[in-house]
Amino acid sequence: MAKKPTLRDVSRLSGLSVYTVSKALNNADGVSARSRELVLKATRELGYVPNRAAQELRRNTRSSVAVITASTSNYYYIDLMKGIERTLRLSDRTAVVADIAAEGVYTPDLEDATIRNLIQSRTAGVISTLTLRQENVELLADWDIPVVFVDSHPPENTGLPSITMDNAAASLRVGAHLAEHGYPDWLFLVYPALWSTRLARERGIREAARLHGAELTVLESRNDAASAHATLSAHLDRPGTTAPRAIIAGNNPMVHATLTVLGERGLRVPDDVAIIGFDDFAWAPLLDPPLTMLDEDSEHIGVLAAQTLARLIDEQLDAERQGRSPTPVYRPEDSREVSADLVIRRSCGC
Amino acid sequence: MAKKPTLRDVSRLSGLSVYTVSKALNNADGVSARSRELVLKATRELGYVPNRAAQELRRNTRSSVAVITASTSNYYYIDLMKGIERTLRLSDRTAVVADIAAEGVYTPDLEDATIRNLIQSRTAGVISTLTLRQENVELLADWDIPVVFVDSHPPENTGLPSITMDNAAASLRVGAHLAEHGYPDWLFLVYPALWSTRLARERGIREAARLHGAELTVLESRNDAASAHATLSAHLDRPGTTAPRAIIAGNNPMVHATLTVLGERGLRVPDDVAIIGFDDFAWAPLLDPPLTMLDEDSEHIGVLAAQTLARLIDEQLDAERQGRSPTPVYRPEDSREVSADLVIRRSCGC
DNA sequence: CCGTACCTCCTAAACGATTAGGCTAAACGG
DNA sequence: CCGTTTAGCCTAATCGTTTAGGAGGTACGG
Known part of the structure; x- marks a missing residue:
């Protein structure tokens, strides 16, 4: 044509x-x-x-919502996105994902560029899977773009809504289970605090260790399996270090690295080292041995986040139509903590 | 503000x-x-x-490219997207994914609606992971929107580019390996032909069975693990059916179902039943037993597809600037078949 | 037959950017 | 000193929609 x-x-x-x-x-x-x-x-x-561009220009509305992620190779993002897309479809909106990790590594520059880009396209709203820089959150606020955090927290004092699993409680439960087995020393292999769930998880695990008198080492790695592999190997190679009786793997890539490293060293799970991991996924029951994991219902989290965001946007449109200020109004109950189940299989020693 | x-x-x-x-x-x-x-x-x-909407309206250019998928729970999409996004970033374009499976099931209506939607937003280009309806391909052509297929084929006689792995050759290799083990009867558990790689894969497996004198059953299931589980279970329960000596699982969900079903029935892999699966992924070496799988480099496929699409779009812009027709011109060499490795682990009996 | 109300439709002004075409003043050559 | 070039800037049209503010016509009651 x-x-x-x-x-x-x-x-x-x-x-x-x-x-x-x-x-x-x-x-x-x-x-x-x-x-x-x-x-x-x-x-x-x-x-x-x-022509949608013309419509949006004239009507001053946008139909797409951005999901900010960093290095999506963590499988739970798939379920999260499923929940988000399913929900947005109801109100005829689209999700576009913006990954702010370039080659698997996060850079502030890319975050800044991405936010500018979203403002340029006047995104209807943002769902972020990690804590954004204060500055960028303010920028989005300036442009009256509603933001919801999932599996992460807003920068301090911004009061933005966040939807997470109840990480502290879940971590306590993980610790309690390890204690039941009587394991005396634990290693918590975990990703950086950029993904802010790390904080609550670590707090819970520390608290549990204190409560049950276990000795705890916290080992931080970059948030991918290869880095975690290197970090854990280096740790175990350190003179005077012995393998811990139990390892808690902070998320999917950490679990992958843990299993690989133990396999390479001929350490048997759970007889030599027990494992409990965060974020259950489809293949966990088929691994060798089947993994005991904390099951966060991330599809549900996605649904909640998308619902909240959709409501915020709708209210904003209403306000605008009625000549009121388009500034999004967040309510305390927009923030939610959903509980998680501990799925007991065999890697913990059960 | x-x-x-x-x-x-x-x-x-x-x-x-x-x-x-x-x-x-x-x-x-x-x-x-x-x-x-x-x-x-x-x-x-x-x-x-x-304001990007105003810019795009005036300049008559778009910055986003659509990736059409159906039910993204197949993990290989992650790598594919990674390749696509990494490549698009170079030319300042964004990928938006459009899933045309509603609750995991594909519907033509949703496909139609999605295509209309893409045309409304005047997408710069489309990468599709499944064969689209003839009608929709024509619609996109009418609007001069370039299309590239990945891991799937264009409808007949449209001559659109497609980038796939060399499925027929790869399947032959899978068959040859099973034959080396001397397994006499094979079961090919496979997804529907809507995902058109199914055809070449089936052709290759059939040819291999003929070549090596193996008996072959082809079992089709909907493209998700739960359906595959039901299909395979029902098949094995049929009176007079015995478990095959080897199962070829057509993709990731099929592998999941196969392992689960065999586990439930107490059949040992590979001693009772051997398995080879398509589409290797990070967890395959950690499964019980480690899986022998065909490794398609889907990130690379994503890169190739995005490069091709980007070139088509750029050429189109040039043509338009010079007053020539904006109809995209596809070249035969835009279509590529990349080869795949068979990664031998233990589930095949090695 | 007139006034009023109600439909149906139109003209023209936005929305926020890009850009062709033209103007002005400075710089320069002779 | 004058004509020509050029850098720098401006005015106004344009992209494809939506929509405020009327304009005509029909129907109806009085």
Whole structure:
């Protein structure tokens, strides 16, 4: 097609003004059945499809929501996205994912560039899986773009909503279970605090260790399996270090690294070293041995986050229509902590 | 912020016309250093960010590319997306994923709606992971939107580019390996032909069975682990059916189902039943037993697809600037088949 | 037959950017 | 000193929609 048909073309062909055509296509009233018919006929004939950029410019509304992630190779993102997309579909919105980790590594520059980019496209709203820089949160606030955090927390004092699993309670439960087995020394292999759930998880594990008199080592690695592998190997190689009786793996990549390292060293799970991991996933029961894992329902978290965001956006549109300020109003109950189950399999020693 | 700053505001504050401001912000020449400085100062002061909808409307260009998938729970999509995003970033484009499976099940209606949606937003280009309906491919062609298929084929006679692994050759290799072990009867558990790699894979496996005199059963299931589980269980329960000596699992969900079903029935892998699966992934070596799998480098496939698409879009823009037709011109060499490795572990009996 | 109300439709002004075409003043050559 | 070039800037049209503010016409009651 050389020239794409526009509203004006439909108007010409149907013999009606662009006003009428627009009204007819948007099912607004004030258009006779006969005219509506004519418009639809002309539309079909020309294969006309409205230009969203023009609509959004004129209506001052956007249809897409951004999901900010860092290095999506953690499988739980899939479920999260599923929940988000399913929910957004209901209100005819689209999710676009923006990964702010370049080659697997997070950089503030990329975060800044991404935020600028989102503002340029006047995103309807943002769901972020990690704590954003204070500065960027303010920027989004300046532009009245609603933000919801999932599996992460807003920067301090911003009061933005966040939806996480109850990490502290869950971690306590993990610790309690290890204590039941009587393991005296634990190693917590964990990702950086950039992913802010790390804090609550660590707090819970520390508390549990104190409570049950276990000795605890916390080992931090970059948030990918290869780095975790290197970190754990180096730790175990350190002179005077012996393998811990139990390892708690902070997330999916940490679990992968732990299993690999133990396998390489001929350490048997759970006889030599027990493992409990965070974030259950489909393959956990099929691993050798089947893994005991904390099961966060991330699809549900995705749904909650998308619902909250959708409501915020809708309220914003209402406010704007009524001439009130478009600044999003967050309520305390927008923040939620959902509980998680400990799925007991065999890697813990059960 | 009550009212968002526009170009006009920057113009007012800087005392220069919108023309000059626009030129300055786009680093075009014809602007003195002094003016440029004034413009940048005003821009910073106001926190001005250009409105992409307006730019795209005026310039008639789009910055986002759509990736069409169906039920992304197949893990290999993650790598594919990684490759695509990494490549698109180079030309400042964004990927948006559009899933045309509603609750895990594909519906033509959703496909149609999605395509309409993409045309409405005048997507710069499309990467599709499954064969689209003829009709929709024509629609995209009408609107001069370039399309590239990955891990799938275009509808017949459309000549659109596709990038896949060399499924037939790979399947032959799988069969040859099973034959080396001397397994007499094989079961191929496979997803529907909507994902068109199914055809080449089946062709290859059938050919291999014929070549090596093995008996072959092909069992089709919907493309998710739960359905595959039900299908395989029902098959094995059928009176007179005995478990095959080897199972070839057509993709990731099929592998999951196979391992689960065999586990439930107390059949040992590989002693009772051997398994080879398609689409290697990070957890395969840690499963019980470590899985022998075909390794398709899907990140690389993603890179190739995105490169091809980017080139098509760039050529289209050039053509348009020079007043030529914006119809994308596909070259035969845009279609590629990349080879895959068979990663031998233990589930095949080795 | 007139006034009023109600439909239906139209004209024209936005939305926020880009850009063709033209103007001005400074610089330069002769 | 004058004509020509050029850098720097401006005015105004344009992209494809939506929508405020009327304008005509029909129907109806009085």
